[in-house]
Amino acid sequence: MVELACGTALPSIAALARGAKVTSTDISLLSLRLAEKSAEPLTRDNFSTQIFDIIKEPPQKLLDLHPDIVVASDLLYTEEVAKGLGRQLGVAASNGISIITTDAGRLEGQGQRIFLESFRETCEDGPNGSAESSFVTEEIPDHILDLGVSAMKYGGQVDRAVGVFEFPPAAKKSGVAMVINAKTCEITRTDILYLRNCILVLMQR
Ligand SMILES: C[S@@+](CC[C@H](N)C(=O)[O-])C[C@H]1O[C@@H](n2cnc3c(N)ncnc32)[C@H](O)[C@@H]1O
Numbered sequence: 376m377v378e379l380a381c382g383t384a385l386p387s388i389a390a391l392a393r394g395a396k397v398t399s400t401d402i403s404l405l406s407l408r409l410a411e412k413s414a415e416p417l418t419r420d421n422f423s424t425q426i427f428d429i430i431k432e433p434p435q436k437l438l439d440l441h442p443d444i445v446v447a448s449d450l451l452y453t454e455e456v457a458k459g460l461g462r463q464l465g466v467a468a469s470n471g472i473s474i475i476t477t478d479a480g481r482l483e484g485q486g487q488r489i490f491l492e493s494f495r496e497t498c499e500d501g502p503n504g505s506a507e508s509s510f511v512t513e514e515i516p517d518h519i520l521d522l523g524v525s526a527m528k529y530g531g532q533v534d535r536a537v538g539v540f541e542f543p544p545a546a547k548k549s550g551v552a553m554v555i556n557a558k559t560c561e562i563t564r565t566d567i568l569y570l571r572n573c574i575l576v577l578m579q580r
Pocket residue numbers: 379380381382383384400401402403406427428429430431447448449450452456574578
């Protein structure tokens with residue numbers, strides 16, 4: 376798994392704990408150092424970090440890491456990054472890599488529009504139909520909100536839902552829980568959604 380713009384790298388660390396081979400990337404060296412620190416108690420053999428600029432790097436650099444899945448969370452907060460992410464993930468999806476990204480409605484929803492435009496421009500329309508793929512709003516389960524997020528405020532209100540974009544769409548890939556990255560480990564769709572919700576919780580702190 377490769378995580379783009381990992382920040383605190385929670386999905387990376389959780390995937391690592393489940394046995395995945397993980398590369399965490401960010402433009403910030405500090406983020407990578409924090410991710411390395413978090414990974415210390417876990418096996419180091421399967422973990423690496425790399426500076427990666429979503430806007431400037433050629434997508435080939437991402438392909439060269441040979442991920443089965445690319446995860447990117449909460450990045451649609453500037454037009455430039457949303458566009459760059461769409462391009463990176465579009466090329467990844469065109470090359471058969473599963474992708475998942477999430478957004479809590481940044482830029483008043485415009486982040487998703489910009490991302491989707493860029494993604495569709497880049498992603499060659501395969502049998503899974505990038506043109507129809509879109510963000511799906513999913514509720515944050517009460518047991519996550521119960522962790523304390525209901526007391527936290529983001530943008531003046533508590534987000535109870537988050538937009539999830541994944542390609543290929545889970546429903547078309549499998550009727551039940553989607554197993555991602557079957558080559559190296561099993562990360563279920565539920566795991567990813569749980570991670571995404573955790574990230575949202577952290578984001579609001
Ligand atoms: C809103 S945080 C999201 C962090 C993490 N994915 C999360 O969900 O908690 C944005 C992250 O994007 C990184 N970032 C900003 N611009 C970037 C770029 N052009 N390329 C790669 N990472 C970038 C920042 O360093 C920061 O870690």
